[in-house]
Amino acid sequence: MSTELLSAKSLFCERDDRVLFENLDLSLQTGEILQIEGRNGSGKTTLLRILSGLSSHFEGELFWCGEPLGEVKEAFLEEIVYIGHLPGVSSQLTAEENLRWQCALQPSLDPKKITSVIGQVGLRGFEDVPAYQLSAGQKRRIALARLYMSSAKLWILDEPFTAIDKVGVAAKEALMLKHLSRGGSVILTTHQDLSQQMPVRTLSLGRSPMEMSYE
């Protein structure tokens, strides 16, 4: 039943005269998690930024549901949630103000859920606190709250569990499983091991193309 959501053909990217990856093909089906592995500096974040359409410093082609990405950019942007290593949380604003603006930016986020979501990510009681007074983990929770409100098909998450406690990680994994069962998919990078029950495929980025492999 699974169909191809996002695919890339012969991606090539170099940074500061160093080839991060070349001839990289990948495809992502609905209902699966693609975990991108690699050492620090191997280009994981760069790859995620390319796949989300943020970075244009690459050669190769991207396809969304079989169509070239450039032609269906708007439809693509409506169907993704990207959480980068910068959380996109303004430190002068409260959790609610942050989420309200995010909802205005992304039609796939449901603003009616803001109040309940703040409780779900464990920020009840911190609604009126500007984000700069919160801990790093709490800030990240505000960013991840978007996932609870989203009806987007593809989640692109760059180190989503940084500074999140164990209970929080388990909750996010459960959320991901629910997302997958709805026909969504996830691309993520993380140095933590995901629990066994997750349908994870890994893609390793090596320093040289020879090391690059699918498992």
Next chain:
Amino acid sequence: MSERHISVSHLFIQTFKRDLVLAFRRKSELINPLIFFLIVVTLFPIGVSPEPLFLAELAPGLLWVAALLATLLSMESLFKADFEDGSLEQLLLSPQPLFMVVLAKVLAHWLMSGLALTIVAPILAVMLFLPFEGMPGLMLSLLLGTPTLSLIGAIGAALTVGLRRGGVLISLLVLPLYIPVLIFGSSAVQAAITGLPLGGYFALLGALLALALALAPLATGAALRISVSG
């Protein structure tokens, strides 16, 4: 289609409100351009000459140059915080038109810099012995001119947001484009003092504003994409 329309204007209002809230929470950025404006105008008579006739002659140009530099100084902060906390990435990943978001941000920024300067200007003009006949010309020319300065400055701010010290570069990029506004703005004040008709100057300032309104947000959006993709 109409739902789409509603969500775009909703985004405009939300962004506008967010930026106003942010401006009020970072008070220093709010007051900086005004303080700068005030300092330049008060120091000038002390440094050059307190002679009323001399100051009255200088006032139109001096007020306009000070307002222009105050706006320029405030431009750097337009996208800086959003770039640093990742909000800018989210903004670029929105399927909504970037044009409207940029316009909302510039409008909020102008209210805090350009409009505030316009309101303070008559008080400072009195300090510089600007003849009373020049006041309407000064207010109106600033009202028409400062939004253009903010719109053009946003392009420079967007181009340099990824650089560590973009402030100087903004000035270099943007100042040449500010010159026409400065010329027509200060000429309008001068014409008002001497009793000449002002319509032509306002028409030119208005034309510059219309041009900037239509084109600058597009250029700013493109510049933001380049800065973030780097």
